[in-house]
Amino acid sequence: MRVVIVGAAGRMGCAIREALAHRPEIQLAGAIDREADASRGISTDLDSVLRGADVMIDFSSPSSTAANLAACVRHGVAALVGTTGLGDEAARAATEASSRIPVLVAANTSLGVTLLIELVRQAAKALPADFDIEITEGHHRHKKDAPSGTALALGRAAADGRGLSFEAVRGSTREGEAPRRAGEIGFSVIRAGDLVGDHDVLFAGEGERITLGHQATDRAIFARGALKAASWLSGRAPGRYQMVDVLGLKTSA
Ligand code: NAD
Secondary structure, eight states: OEEEEESTTSHHHHHHHHHHTTOTTSEEEEEEOSSOBGGGTEESOHHHHHTTOSEEEEOSOGGGHHHHHHHHHHHTOEEEEOOOSOOHHHHHHHHHHTTTSEEEEOSOOOHHHHHHHHHHHHHHHHSOTTSEEEEEEEEOTTOOSSSOHHHHHHHHHHHHHTTOOHHHHEEEEOOTTOOOOTTOEEEEEEEOTTOOEEEEEEEEOSSOEEEEEEEEOOTHHHHHHHHHHHHHHTTOOSEEEOHHHHHTOOOOO
């Protein structure tokens, strides 16, 4: 299998290249970033490296997601998008592209978080609606989007478990003295040092509380998951897929 990495000079791009060393069956067909760097085999021409590739692995920035997906459609290449903070245009582009190629958009490609999302869905379904749900996440000081894509995915799973639309119950990061709305899912954000990614989901009732959480200590977990997902995606029928499909962790919500 041949993969193209977009965002190849970044933290995740480097982690994926390192992880490739343990997957000899996967070849690097191209490494793309904003600026070419011949010493590291990085170029800026996505179209030329997609020719003959099987999967694009994109960990770059939301501004290029739609164009990168369009390039994958032109070349019939499967797309794994790990970039977070995607807006409406990117979401629409992913849906459109999935009628022509296999597409997997994952805010978190780790096994642990994929399982956590399913556990949160189950907990939200099982617990009474008067349990408040609060999501806390922490990342390194350079992270651009907040709350993290993973925190939003956890919120979406919790809303889904309760049979509610996430948009209707999504709370903001709390400031001032406004009281909590009943049923609102709240978010708190920490940006500090070199935190790789911490997520906790608190279910708090009267007299008891449950916390489900995950701490990432090494980016290699996202890189390994991304390569696993890319292998799984290669050769699939066009459509929209999720990490839970790749890892076989689907629970009945
Ligand atoms: P980073 O800033 O270290 O790297 C991003 C790289 O992408 C940089 O080298 C940058 O130059 C490049 N880039 C940006 N725009 C580009 C464009 N238009 N074309 C080509 N290259 C471009 O960031 P990072 O920590 O590697 O994270 C990258 C993305 O992946 C972020 O959105 C982050 O939130 C997300 N992320 C996802 C997961 C996951 O499991 N899905 C895990 C960690 C990070």
